[in-house]
Amino acid sequence: MRNPIALLRRRWSDSDDVRTDGGTVDSGQSFWNRDSVRSAPFWLPPFLLVGLFVYGAILWNIVLSLTDFQGLGSPDYSNLDFENYLAALADPIDGLLSVLPFVNGGAVEARSPSWAQLSVEPIWNSAWNTVVLMVGFTVVCLALGLALAILVDHKIRYENTFRTIYLLPMSLSFVVTAKFWLYMYNVETGLINVVITSLGFGAVEIVQNPDLKLPAVAFALVWQFSGYAMIVYLAGLRAIPTSHFEAARIDGASTLRMYRRVVLPQLRTATVSALVVLTVFALKAFDFLFSMYSGYQPGPSADILATRMVREAYANQNWAYGSTIAVVLFVMALFIVTPYIYSQYQRGEL
Amino acid sequence: MSKDNKGKRFSRRTVLMGAGAAGAAGLAGCIGGDDSNDGGNNSDGDGTGNQSGDGSGGSSGDMQPIQLLHAWSSGDGNAAIGALIEGFQEAHPDVEFGEEPVNGAARGNLDQVISNRLQSNDPPSTFQTWPGKTLQKFGDAYESIEEDVWTDDLTNNYLEGPKTQAQLDGTFVTVPLNIHRINNLFYNVSVVEEAGVDPTSLSSPADVVSACQQISDNTDAVPFAQQTSGTWSTTQLWETVLLAQAGIDGYESFINGEGDKAQVQSALENVVELSEFYPGDSSSIDFTEANTMVMEGDAAFIHQGDWAAGAYRGKDGFNYGEQWNQVTYPGTSGSYLLNMDSFPYFANNPSPEATKTFLSYCGTAEAQVLFNAEKGSIPPRGDADVSQLDTFQQDQYDDFNNADNQPPSIQHGLAVVPAIKTNIDAAFSGFLENYDAATTAQELVDSFK
Numbered sequence: 001m002r003n004p005i006a007l008l009r010r011r012w013s014d015s016d017d018v019r020t021d022g023g024t025v026d027s028g029q030s031f032w033n034r035d036s037v038r039s040a041p042f043w044l045p046p047f048l049l050v051g052l053f054v055y056g057a058i059l060w061n062i063v064l065s066l067t068d069f070q071g072l073g074s075p076d077y078s079n080l081d082f083e084n085y086l087a088a089l090a091d092p093i094d095g096l097l098s099v100l101p102f103v104n105g106g107a108v109e110a111r112s113p114s115w116a117q118l119s120v121e122p123i124w125n126s127a128w129n130t131v132v133l134m135v136g137f138t139v140v141c142l143a144l145g146l147a148l149a150i151l152v153d154h155k156i157r158y159e160n161t162f163r164t165i166y167l168l169p170m171s172l173s174f175v176v177t178a179k180f181w182l183y184m185y186n187v188e189t190g191l192i193n194v195v196i197t198s199l200g201f202g203a204v205e206i207v208q209n210p211d212l213k214l215p216a217v218a219f220a221l222v223w224q225f226s227g228y229a230m231i232v233y234l235a236g237l238r239a240i241p242t243s244h245f246e247a248a249r250i251d252g253a254s255t256l257r258m259y260r261r262v263v264l265p266q267l268r269t270a271t272v273s274a275l276v277v278l279t280v281f282a283l284k285a286f287d288f289l290f291s292m293y294s295g296y297q298p299g300p301s302a303d304i305l306a307t308r309m310v311r312e313a314y315a316n317q318n319w320a321y322g323s324t325i326a327v328v329l330f331v332m333a334l335f336i337v338t339p340y341i342y343s344q345y346q347r348g349e350l
Numbered sequence: 351m352s353k354d355n356k357g358k359r360f361s362r363r364t365v366l367m368g369a370g371a372a373g374a375a376g377l378a379g380c381i382g383g384d385d386s387n388d389g390g391n392n393s394d395g396d397g398t399g400n401q402s403g404d405g406s407g408g409s410s411g412d413m414q415p416i417q418l419l420h421a422w423s424s425g426d427g428n429a430a431i432g433a434l435i436e437g438f439q440e441a442h443p444d445v446e447f448g449e450e451p452v453n454g455a456a457r458g459n460l461d462q463v464i465s466n467r468l469q470s471n472d473p474p475s476t477f478q479t480w481p482g483k484t485l486q487k488f489g490d491a492y493e494s495i496e497e498d499v500w501t502d503d504l505t506n507n508y509l510e511g512p513k514t515q516a517q518l519d520g521t522f523v524t525v526p527l528n529i530h531r532i533n534n535l536f537y538n539v540s541v542v543e544e545a546g547v548d549p550t551s552l553s554s555p556a557d558v559v560s561a562c563q564q565i566s567d568n569t570d571a572v573p574f575a576q577q578t579s580g581t582w583s584t585t586q587l588w589e590t591v592l593l594a595q596a597g598i599d600g601y602e603s604f605i606n607g608e609g610d611k612a613q614v615q616s617a618l619e620n621v622v623e624l625s626e627f628y629p630g631d632s633s634s635i636d637f638t639e640a641n642t643m644v645m646e647g648d649a650a651f652i653h654q655g656d657w658a659a660g661a662y663r664g665k666d667g668f669n670y671g672e673q674w675n676q677v678t679y680p681g682t683s684g685s686y687l688l689n690m691d692s693f694p695y696f697a698n699n700p701s702p703e704a705t706k707t708f709l710s711y712c713g714t715a716e717a718q719v720l721f722n723a724e725k726g727s728i729p730p731r732g733d734a735d736v737s738q739l740d741t742f743q744q745d746q747y748d749d750f751n752n753a754d755n756q757p758p759s760i761q762h763g764l765a766v767v768p769a770i771k772t773n774i775d776a777a778f779s780g781f782l783e784n785y786d787a788a789t790t791a792q793e794l795v796d797s798f799k
Contacts, residue, residue, distance in 0.1 A: 072468055072490055110799075118769050119799055182579065186634035207633035208578055210783040294580030294636065299779035311776075314462050316769040317487065 058330065065323035068115035075320070084324040087111040090122040099128035115320070123325055125300055126308040129214060130332065133304060134282040137218040137225075138336075141278050142271065144222060145229020150259070152230065153237045163234070166227035174284070178291035181220040182207065207292070210301040217288060217302060225281055229274045236270030237263065268347075272340045279336055283329065286310065305329045414701035415446035416708050418693070420478035421460040426660050430724035434527075437720040438711050445704045464488065473696035475705040481524050481692040482515040482764030492523040493697035498706045499525060504713045504731075511688055511756020512730035515764050524694035525709045527718060528727035530655040531746060532687040532759050533590045533679040536662075539672065541571045541650040549651075552680035555591045555620045558651070562627035565650045573627035575640040575649035581778040583637060584621065586761040587653050588778070592617040594681025598755050605758070605765040607798035615791035622785045633782075644674070653679060655689055655762075659742050660726035670742045678749065686753035689762035690730065766797075773797035 031037060065084055069075035089095070090111050098108050110119035152162055169177065184190045185206040193203045206212045240263060248258045286306035289298040296307045296315070305325055313322030422431045435447060464477055468491050479485070485492065500522040505513065512526045535558070537549050545565040552561055562573035577583050593601045596613040603609055629635065629643065641658050643649035645665055652658060662674050670676075678685075693712055699705050711717050718729035723738050728747045736747045750756070758764030763771060777793035780786075 072465075072488060074469075118773070182634050186631045188629075188631040190631075190634065203630075205633065208782050213783070292579070293779070295582075295775075297581050297775045297779040299783045300776075301783055303779075311772055314465065315772045317465070318769075 061323050061330075062327055064320055065327050067320045068113075069320040069323075070115050071317050083113050084321050087113045087120055088123045088321070088324050088328065095122055095124035099124050113321075116318070120312075120318070120321060123305065123308060123328065126303045126305045126325075127328065127332075129302060130283075130304040130306075130329070133214060133218055133221075133285060134279060134332070134336065136215070137221050137282050137285075138275060138278045140218070141222045141226050141229050142274060144226040145274065146233050146267070148226065148230040149233035149237055152234060163231070166230050168227065169224045170228045172224065174287035175291045177220060177224050178288045181216070181223075182292055184220075185216060208299070210299070213299065213302040217285060217292070221281065221285060221288065225278060229278065232270045232274040233267060236267045240266050269344070272344055275340060276337055279333060283333060305332075413445055413704050415448040416476070416701050416704045417448050417474040418476055418708075419460060419463060419474045422478065426657075426725055430528075430721045433724050434712070434717055434721040437717055438708060441711060442707055445707055461487070468696075471698065473698055473700070475699055475701045476693040476695060476709065478691055479524070479694055480763035481512075481526055481690055481694075482758045483767045484763035485518040485523060485694065486767045488694075489518060491696055491698075492518060492694050493699070494521045494523060495525075495695045495706065495709060496522045499695070499709045499713060501710075507715070507731045507733045509730065509732050509750070509756060511686065511753075511758070512690060515688065515690060515758055516692065524692040525712045526690045526692040526730045527712055528691055528722050528725055529686075529730050529750065530657055530689040530727045530762075531750070532586050532655050532689055532762065533593065533682040533685060534654060534656055534658070534676050535679045536644060536652050536654060536658050536674060536676045537650055538571075538644050538647055539675055541565065541569060541647055545569045545571075545650065547650070549675070549677045552677070554681045555594050555617075555679075557680050559620065559623045559627075562624065562651070566627060569650070571647065572629045572643060572649040573651060574624055575643045575652040576625075576628045576632055577635050577637050577640045578625075578628065578632040578782050579634060579636060581775050581782060582761055583640075583654070584782060585774065585778050586655070586759065587624070588617055588621050589760045590653065590679045590682060590687060591620045593685055593687060593757060594679060595620070598685060598757060601757055604794075605760060607770075609795050609798075611791050611795050614794050615787050618781070618787035618790055618794075622787055625785060656742075656746060657726055663726065663740065670740070676742070684754040686750050686756045687759055688756050688764060689759045690764065770797050 063077065063080070064075060066080035066082065067075045067077060068079065068083070091108050095108050108122050108124060110121045112119040148166055152159055152166075156162070172180075184192055187193055187203050187205055190206075192206065197203050204212070206216050244262050244266075245258065248262050253261065283306060285304060286296075289302060289304065289307055290296055293299065293302075296310050298304075298307055305328060309322050309325040309329065312318045312325060418435075420427075420431055422428050438445075439447065460477060461479075464474070464479075465488070467473055468488060473491060500516075504525075508516070508526070512529065516522055516524050516526050518524075535549065535552075542549055542561075542565065545561075545568040547561045547564050549561070552558055558574075565571060565573040576587070589601075592604065592614065595617050596604070596610070600610060600613050604614065625632075629640065629649065632640070637654065637658075638661070640649070641652055641654065641661050644652045644658075645662060645668055656676075659670070659674075659676070662668050662670070668674060693709055695705060695709060712721075713731075715729060715731050715734040718731055719734050719736065719738055722729050722743065726743065728734075728739070728743055728750055729736070732751055734747070736744050739747065760766055760771070760774060766774065774794060774797045777790050777797060780793065781790040
């Protein structure tokens with residue numbers, strides 16, 4: 001995400017540079033001759049489109065979340081308040097207590113905002129599940145991707161074949177992988193349980209087991225996307241000059257130390273780009289849950305903000321409340337991505 | 351060199367202008383496209399809609415083509431809507447049709463498309479929807495058709511249950527097309543015979559549990575084929591058991607928001623007992639696979655709407671009364687638990703006359719027989735000539751005409767408004783995780799708050 005203003009400024013200053021083809025500097029260039037203006041047909045349409053349809057839509061969604069918009073008709077923008085947020089995040093302390101593991105407490109009461117005929121539940125449960133899924137999936141996926149990349153980078157035979165095999169699951173749609181893992185998790189015939197029972201343990205119910213639902217979803221997503229993390233890391237590894245390894249070796253660094261001090265720091269950019277994409281995929285897990293549980297009711301232990309949001313918006317037509325959940329989701333995504341983007345920016349690597 | 355440079359500059363500018371023009375055109379295209387493309391989710395529909403729109407101007411005066419949106423894009427549903435439209439076009443060759451199946455074939459998808467179109471004040475002529483309380487979802491968008499469609503012919507010949515469900519707050523706004531029954535217990539004849547169970551002798555949900563035990567003891571078959579990956583099969587099983595145990599009064603109290611928690615919990619407890627007899631992998635299979643178990647003789651019973659029989663029809667050597675049979679779910683005799691599809695009339699209709707002509711046609715016995723012969727359900731009119739339907743449908747139709755009451759289904763959207771149904775679904779999604787009858791009963795009773 002480049003800052004368009006900075007881009008603009010750079011273009012402005014560029015126009016004073018001596019051209020490489022030997023042209024002379026024309027300090028009296030008119031406004032219309034500036035590169036930034038003359039190149040406007042190239043950058044302006046996408047700039048406007050993205051501005052309107054991405055950032056404009058985000059802003060509109062935030063405004064919508066402040067209204068009481070519900071049912072048919074059009075929203076009333078004259079009376080904006082934070083009522084939906086109060087209902088969604090009601091009882092913050094009890095809410096947190098009710099979702100944290102190993103703490104049994106904090107009963108959360110449903111609230112009745114002024115627009116609602118029925119009371120609405122706060123979003124603590126689905127928010128917590130979203131965080132668990134997002135963090136768990138992303139961390140495991142990155143770690144596994146890195147491990148695979150390091151292995152594949154060792155100039156093994158059939159490297160291309162392995163790379164393709166690991167990457168292939170990513171080309172499948174969520175609907176396919178969800179149905180596929182539904183079979184894999186089958187208690188009687190699924191591969192996972194066949195392995196478990198052949199090791200002498202009893203068969204385990206996975207799909208409707210409240211303790212295993214979310215990990216099972218995360219596992220399936222890791223299967224699908226660790227190949228992608230591997231490719232990104234592999235590109236990062238290949239970009240590290242051999243001289244760095246040689247220098248580290250000469251200085252007597254052990255393999256572990258070399259990876260920690262030389263390799264990992266240089267994979268920062270790769271990590272950020274993989275992280276951003278994986279976070280987005282974790283948020284998109286809606287499709288996966290929708291296919292796996294034939295609808296947007298995956299059950300309380302796997303309910304994420306995305307399923308909750310669609311339920312509120314499309315099943316209940318609580319548009320404003322759905323927007324509120326969308327904003328919470330958006331803020332959560334920002335919380336994860338922003339620190340990395342910012343650190344990159346500070347290092348001038350962005 | 352300067353000449354050269356000039357030439358370059360000129361060509362670059364030309365390119366820029368060209369690109370600018372293209373960009374502007376693209377932008378205009380996007381904005382324009384956004385306007386004209388209100389059913390944006392409905393990729394398939396666009397083509398059909400445009401085609402019919404183009405054709406309409408020349409041929410048929412002020413009759414606009416009907417925009418019918420439905421999700422019957424495959425299987426028996428598709429054959430049924432095809433037969434209905436064919437019959438309509440033979441009867442009314444002057445009315446044009448712009449039928450638009452919504453891809454994805456899920457009702458939820460269709461609702462989203464309708465919702466988007468209503469938001470932009472561009473309703474279709476009609477669409478496939480559950481009647482009853484589901485009508486409240488787009489309540490204000492419907493218009494009364496009491497005068498034009500619900501003539502004496504319809505009001506005299508529809509049975510009371512479907513007639514009630516066709517009304518929104520006491521006004522007729524939709525035309526029910528078919529009825530699926532929910533309170534059926536289908537079974538594989540040879541499996542129950544092997545176990546020594548006589549399904550016709552069962553008289554309560556508790557008897558079903560004992561019969562399942564007997565099947566489990568005496569055969570290798572799964573006693574009760576059920577899927578638990580989605581909530582819907584469990585919700586409709588519970589509502590059937592509730593109807594059986596609490597009776598029509600208890601059932602109606604529940605759907606009116608005055609449910610007795612003890613009754614609700616007792617029905618859930620019966621479901622918990624039944625769940626002992628589900629297939630071991632019930633959470634990984636869907637309804638089709640569960641139904642196939644009955645067809646293959648791997649399972650004895652299945653509780654389902656009568657669409658289950660549609661699959662049996664298609665299997666050779668698996669005949670009604672011989673290899674498979676059906677009893678009214680034990681304890682619910684006298685009730686015909688309704689699930690219906692209907693076509694409502696939208697206000698601000700794009701084709702008022704044509705839509706009303708079509709809805710009137712859907713209200714005829716002839717149209718309903720054409721549709722239901724393919725769909726496997728029964729006509730909601732009491733005077734239909736069902737000789738064209740199969741034996742099972744004829745038996746169901748007799749049951750329907752002789753039923754004491756026709757309560758609306760909760761799972762299939764007739765009995766409660768969508769927001770309450772969302773709460774009920776959520777309660778059952780939790781029930782499938784832990785089978786905790788007491789907690790779920792409380793959540794179900796609280797669904798109305």
